[in-house]
Amino acid sequence: MxxxxxxxxxxxxxxxxxxxxxxxxxxxxxxxxxxxxxxxxxxxxxxxxxxxxxxxxxxxxxxxxxxxxxxxxxxxxxxxxxxxxxxxxxxxxxxxxxxxxxxxxxxxxxxxxxxxxxxxxxxxxxxxxxxxxxxxxxxxxxxxxxxxxxxxxxxxxxxxxxxxxxxxxxxxxxxxxxxxxxxxxxxxxxxxxxxxxxxxxxxxxxxxxxxxxxxxxxxxxxxxxxxxxxxxxxxxxxxxxxxxxxxxxxxxxxxxxxxxxxxxxxxxxxxxxxxxxxxxxxxTIAGTGVYQTIKISVYPNPVTNGQVNISTDAVLNEIQLININGQLVQDIKNPNSVNHTYTITLSGIAKGFYFIKTISADKTNTEKIIVN
Incomplete structure (x- = not known):
């Protein structure tokens, strides 16, 4: 189950x-x-x-x-x-x-x-x-x-x-x-x-x-x-x-x-x-085109108001927030964007270091963020 x-x-x-x-x-x-x-x-x-x-x-x-x-x-x-x-x-x-x-x-x-x-x-x-x-x-x-x-x-x-x-x-x-x-x-x-x-x-x-x-x-x-x-x-x-x-x-x-x-x-x-x-x-070292990343901009970083913006030309299928221990703490599937920017509200997230993982088709990207 x-x-x-x-x-x-x-x-x-x-x-x-x-x-x-x-x-x-x-x-x-x-x-x-x-x-x-x-x-x-x-x-x-x-x-x-x-x-x-x-x-x-x-x-x-x-x-x-x-x-x-x-x-x-x-x-x-x-x-x-x-x-x-x-x-x-x-x-x-x-x-x-x-x-x-x-x-x-x-x-x-x-x-x-x-x-x-x-x-x-x-x-x-x-x-x-x-x-x-x-x-x-x-x-x-x-x-x-x-x-x-x-x-x-x-x-x-x-x-x-x-x-x-x-x-x-x-x-x-x-x-x-x-x-x-x-x-x-x-x-x-x-x-x-x-x-x-x-x-x-x-x-x-x-x-x-x-x-x-x-x-x-x-x-x-x-x-x-x-x-x-x-x-x-x-x-x-x-x-x-x-x-x-x-x-x-x-x-x-x-x-x-x-x-x-x-x-x-x-x-x-x-x-x-x-x-x-x-x-x-x-x-990053041995991918040689096998593993492609999405070019994105994540801001503000540190996050101070519970919201983070992700700007990219890619269409994102999923956005994941992962804590420093590798645990998935928030998962947003098929997110909506405005002018190529995705705005994500971090709900009930404790202060600390996290990873934002963005997934688009067969491409992915991971960025470290700080939540204050």
């Missing part, structure tokens, strides 16, 4: 470390690939809890306190944000994968590697890194297999929550690839994109070896990557990931998951803590 933020969800957030540790990102001062390397140095050498330890991590990181709000397993491939889930799993039950079942949805759950194991030859600590290994239905996991993520044109398989497999649309932000892809629902596209950005950063220095490994070269796991340590992603899939990151901002669920995994692994996903790092690394 639709997101529910109740007392139990708030208590869960407090229980798993409520904020970024002081000074954690002090060394992240650069831009572009320099920033990525600085972030790598911050999050590398995490504590590997082992492949079996993932299930223990999930009992803190992947429980549903946001939709049904019942503490069941939160699976991106079966969760229905707008209605009742077709099935639910409970940790510790006999539904946990034991090598049997999984011939249809709703029988067993297991561990899904968002970056397939075949890409890094099932090596550790990648194999058990909870930042990109998530609990999912076993059958849907098998349907995705090691396919790249993309925008499905015509589906040949659809899960109960609308996740799809089929040929890539090969137009718009997904232009340049026509093979088979897997597409999650809109609710979780940003989550998955930020897992890829984490992987590219945490395992910098090993990416070239992953790309040239025999197992990786023989599978579809390779096509999302370009074999470099810096840019990391092939153009089509960088475009897809950047678009999904922009379309689906960081949620409270992601923040809580990041905190819970930090409590177990001693490292964090920096692109959840600081969403602006994504474009600082790939958007």
């Amino acid at each position: 639709k997101k529910i933020y109740t007392l139990s969800a708030l208590l869960f957030s407090v229980a798993v470390l409520a904020q970024i540790p002081a000074g954690y990102y002090d060394a992240a001062t650069g831009t572009g690939y320099t920033l990525k390397t600085q972030l790598h140095n911050i999050i590398k050498d995490h504590t590997d809890q082992g492949y079996g330890g993932l299930y223990e991590t999930y009992t803190a990181s992947d429980k549903d306190f946001y939709y049904e709000n019942d503490g069941t397993l939160l699976d991106m491939y079966s969760e229905n944000p707008d209605g009742e889930d077709a099935y639910e799993y409970t940790y510790g039950s006999d539904a946990q994968d034991d090598g049997s079942g999984g011939t249809s949805e709703g029988q067993k759950f297991n561990r899904e590697h968002i970056i397939p194991q075949s890409y890094f030859s099932s090596q550790s600590p990648m194999r058990s890194d909870a930042h990109f290994v998530v609990p999912t239905d076993k059958y849907v996991n098998a349907q995705r297999n090691n396919l790249p993520f993309g925008k499905v044109a015509t589906a040949n398989y659809t899960s109960t929550n609308g996740s799809k497999r089929g040929s890539n649309l090969n137009s718009g932000y997904s232009a340049g690839y026509s093979g088979t892809v897997f597409e999650p629902i809109d609710e979780f596209k940003g989550d998955i994109a930020r897992m890829f950005f984490y992987f590219a950063t945490r395992y910098e220095g090993q990416l070239t070896d992953f790309y040239t490994a025999t197992e990786a070269t023989s599978t579809q796991a390779k096509v999302m990557f370009d074999g470099t340590e810096g840019h990391t992603f092939s153009p089509t899939f960088l475009s897809i990931l950047l678009s999904w990151n922009a379309q689906d901002p960081v949620s409270q669920r992601e923040i809580d998951r990041n905190n819970a995994i930090y409590d177990r692994q001693d490292n964090r996903n920096p692109y959840i803590d600081h969403p602006e790092y994504v474009t600082a690394v790939w958007g």
Whole structure:
């Protein structure tokens, strides 16, 4: 069902470390690939809890306190944000994968590697890194297999929550690839994109070896990557990931998951803590036309009267206000403009730093503002 933020969800957030540790990102001062390397140095050498330890991590990181709000397993491939889930799993039950079942949805759950194991030859600590290994239905996991993520044109398989497999649309932000892809629902596209950005950063220095490994070269796991340590992603899939990151901002669920995994692994996903790092690394330095921005003017800044003006020649489909923790606090769809200026009233917004994200077709822009 639709997101529910109740007392139990708030208590869960407090229980798993409520904020970024002081000074954690002090060394992240650069831009572009320099920033990525600085972030790598911050999050590398995490504590590997082992492949079996993932299930223990999930009992803190992947429980549903946001939709049904019942503490069941939160699976991106079966969760229905707008209605009742077709099935639910409970940790510790006999539904946990034991090598049997999984011939249809709703029988067993297991561990899904968002970056397939075949890409890094099932090596550790990648194999058990909870930042990109998530609990999912076993059958849907098998349907995705090691396919790249993309925008499905015509589906040949659809899960109960609308996740799809089929040929890539090969137009718009997904232009340049026509093979088979897997597409999650809109609710979780940003989550998955930020897992890829984490992987590219945490395992910098090993990416070239992953790309040239025999197992990786023989599978579809390779096509999302370009074999470099810096840019990391092939153009089509960088475009897809950047678009999904922009379309689906960081949620409270992601923040809580990041905190819970930090409590177990001693490292964090920096692109959840600081969403602006994504474009600082790939958007402004490595975009090369793949990720386009909208030219806008935002004023007054600082905002003093609760209103902010956005002047642009682009037609905006959506304007989002995001707080410094990456949480979406105001979302205006199909806003109206007068003489190319959009005037937005910031309702009930506390003083502080925020990001204004503007979205127009396949273009986006993010500007930092101060609310006084």
